[in-house]
Amino acid sequence: MINRQFQLLLSLILLMLALGAEAAPLNITDAWIKNLPPVVPMRAGYMQIENSSDTPYRITGVESEVFTTIDIHESIEKNGMMSMQPISSLVIEAGTTVKLAPGGIHLMMMEPKQVLKPGDRVNISLEYDNGSTQILQMTVRQ
Amino acid sequence: MKKSTIVFITILSLGVGFASAWIARGLQPIKLEAGLWLGDNARALPDFKLIDHNGEDFDRDNLQGKWHLLFFGYTHCPDVCPASLQTMADMLKSISDSDVSNAIRVVFVSVDPDRDTPEVLKNYVQYFNPGFIGITGTEQNLNQLAKTIGISYFLDRENPEQVSYLVSHSSSIILINPSVEYAGLFRAPLSTLAMAEDLTKIIERN
Ligand SMILES: [Cu+2]
Numbered sequence: 001m002i003n004r005q006f007q008l009l010l011s012l013i014l015l016m017l018a019l020g021a022e023a024a025p026l027n028i029t030d031a032w033i034k035n036l037p038p039v040v041p042m043r044a045g046y047m048q049i050e051n052s053s054d055t056p057y058r059i060t061g062v063e064s065e066v067f068t069t070i071d072i073h074e075s076i077e078k079n080g081m082m083s084m085q086p087i088s089s090l091v092i093e094a095g096t097t098v099k100l101a102p103g104g105i106h107l108m109m110m111e112p113k114q115v116l117k118p119g120d121r122v123n124i125s126l127e128y129d130n131g132s133t134q135i136l137q138m139t140v141r142q
Numbered sequence: 143m144k145k146s147t148i149v150f151i152t153i154l155s156l157g158v159g160f161a162s163a164w165i166a167r168g169l170q171p172i173k174l175e176a177g178l179w180l181g182d183n184a185r186a187l188p189d190f191k192l193i194d195h196n197g198e199d200f201d202r203d204n205l206q207g208k209w210h211l212l213f214f215g216y217t218h219c220p221d222v223c224p225a226s227l228q229t230m231a232d233m234l235k236s237i238s239d240s241d242v243s244n245a246i247r248v249v250f251v252s253v254d255p256d257r258d259t260p261e262v263l264k265n266y267v268q269y270f271n272p273g274f275i276g277i278t279g280t281e282q283n284l285n286q287l288a289k290t291i292g293i294s295y296f297l298d299r300e301n302p303e304q305v306s307y308l309v310s311h312s313s314s315i316i317l318i319n320p321s322v323e324y325a326g327l328f329r330a331p332l333s334t335l336a337m338a339e340d341l342t343k344i345i346e347r348n
Contacts, residue, residue: 034224037269039262044220075221081294082222082330083310102225103313103331109220 025128026051026092031138033109034102035118043116045070045107045124045138046100051092059090061127068111070124075103084108089129118142172343176336177317177328179344184323190287192251192279195264200277205322209246209345212316214293216254216309217266222330223250224270226313229332231270237338242345245320252278253288253295254309256302291316291324317341319348 031047051057062070072087087105092098100106107124116122120140125133172179187202194200211230215223230248237243250267252258255278258266263276278284288295295311317326326344328337 034220034228036220036224037265039265040217040220042218042220044224073221077313077330078310079294080312081296081310082313083296083298084219084221084308103222106221 025053025132026057026134028126028134028136031136032141033116033122033138035116035140035142038115041111043067043109043112044073044102045109046102047107047136047138048097048099049092050097051094054094056094057092058129059092059126060088060129062107062124063127064109064122064124066113066116066122067109068113070110071108072105073108074105116140172347174326174336174340174343176333177326177340177344179326179340180324184319184325187318187322187324188290190290191283192277192287193260195260195267195276197260200275202322205249205318207320209320209341210318211246211248211328212251212291212318213248214251214253214288214295214311216252216311217258217262218254219309219311222313226315226330226332227267227270227274229334229337230315231274232334233337233341234271234273236334237342240342242342245345246341248274250274250276251284251287252276253284253311254297255279255281255284257305317344 027050029048029050031045033043033045036043059072062072064070072090073084074087075082075084082103086108090098090105098105118140122138122140123135124138125135127133172181187205189202192200194204213223213226213230215226217223227248227250234243234246234248248267248271250263252263258276258278260276260278263278267274267276293312293314293316295309297307297309299307313330315328315332316324317328319325328340
């Protein structure tokens with residue numbers, strides 16, 4: 001009898017663990033793309049990424065069907081000049097929030113394959129070094 | 143007291159009042175939220191030779207009579223340039239019911255003339271505000287203007303055939319007064335509200 005109760009409890013725990021693993025690992029909010037006229041063949045994307053887990057997450061790739069390539073960039077000031085530098089992977093340490101915002105870290109989204117306008121939604125996927133991916137929706141804003 | 147003495151004293155005190163107000167205006171630095179006001183250190187901008195987004199000549203004379211905000215950048219810049227131009231567009235919109243906004247014009251100087259043809263520039267700047275002006279020119283003429291203003295930029299390009307490249311550039315916004323003097327600047331990060339307050343202060347006092 002005790003044994004069966006224990007088995008039930010064990011399977012419940014396993015089920016919860018499995019569900020937990022399936023849930024989106026990071027809480028991403030305010031994901032948006034700066035709208036620009038079609039003459040410009042690239043866009044910058046911004047968002048807030050919160051890692052409330054107790055393990056660091058490393059974003060190693062970003063993809064979307066709407067853009068040819070997406071890299072992670074950082075605008076930095078050096079010698080009185082702003083320049084953009086690629087970041088090969090972005091780490092979100094455990095219990096921290098990273099903000100991608102104008103003038104700082106951003107997604108460099110190259111060659112949109114369709115004309116985008118404010119209000120449009122674009123799906124992108126983030127790939128983590130642990131092999132998981134996270135799909136999210138970004139909104140094009142004025 | 144004689145009537146003439148009273149008149150004399152009145153004129154004298156009025157004179158002293160005006161004079162001290164005038165001196166105070168000249169000497170007192172304008173306290174700004176975000177910008178830097180050069181005051182008496184404003185210096186005349188030497189002549190330059192560029193073209194605007196309609197392909198017309200654009201030189202020093204085109205800056206006469208209005209306040210100008212000059213920003214150096216390039217259209218293939220998705221992060222810093224749109225953020226700065228959007229801030230200036232939002233700033234002008236926030237004060238659109240005042241005379242101050244009519245006294246200001248925004249000029250985007252593209253340091254990437256190979257990709258930023260007048261047509262591309264026009265499309266780009268007018269997306270932010272139909273009144274914005276895009277200008278560019280030869281490498282030599284751009285260098286000359288940038289140098290006199292103290293703006294630096296650098297095209298990270300190995301050869302002229304390279305089509306995809308990045309450009310580093312100063313993110314400051316230069317304020318030119320109606321007598322075409324370099325009168326102040328705003329450094330990034332820019333705030334719409336602080337910029338509107340500063341420009342209102344400056345323009346109403348000058
Ligand atoms: Cu970038």
